[in-house]
Amino acid sequence: MYREIIFSTFFTILTNIPQGYGLQCYVCDRQDGNTEKCLTTIKTCKYEEDRCLSTIRWSTTPYWTQGAEKQYYVSKRCSTLDECTRLIEESMTLCHYIWYEDWKCAECCRGDRCNYYVTLGSSSLSSNIFITLLLSILAVTFR
Template sequence: MSPSYIYHIFLPLILSTAHLGNTLDCYTCERQENNHEKCLKNIETCEQGQDACLSEISWGSTPYWSPQALKQFYISKRCAKKSECERIRSKLMSSCTHVWYEDWKCSECCQGDKCNFYVILSGSLPHSSIAILTAGVAAVFVIGKMILQ
């Protein structure tokens, strides 16, 4: 075999696998109730063209709605194209309210290996909103009781 023959056969093969070293790793999970276990242990190497890690968080009732159902977080993470991330974020912009008594959904994208370790809000806003609401209701109750005396 001549060196030029080997060059023409193996160079395209080498170049086609060169992108493997430049792939992105993202945490992945689907509709988990917290950012533990699956969402921090599952790591996926993204496909070629997927240049971002997408995180989505939703706040709402359990999947099978029932009267007075408790609301909770649902977290999903995956690989995506940056253009897909921007489209999803734009679509969810109006429903990303963070109001504790309404169902809402938000998304966030980042670029870099395992950059989606943390989730939007870190799960703290709705709990503090509940605390503020509870304090407000208690204050109204106390003030109302004082007025009636």
């Protein structure tokens, strides 16, 4: 009898403890492309980190060599909303994709492993769809 009471009490306590499943993000640091380590290394984020951050940089190698070719450097990690906002704003003027200049872009997403792909610039997709739809309607109307 006591064994049943102890077991049921223990079971009730365990089932009512809040489970803390954290966000999972892909993580890597300055990898030369979105391959290998950037697609296989996963980290469970800290409680306050509710975003996955991806940055991509186009520049020459970290050490200077004459005529060095440019390449992509991808970094991914867990982040907070404040850090995401700050890094996106900081990189806004540098995020231009001009192949002969160094550039850097940042993006954040929410959801487990949402930073698998580096989709920089996709947040403007909704405005492009609106413009395309508007132009299509105008073209049909004034035909």
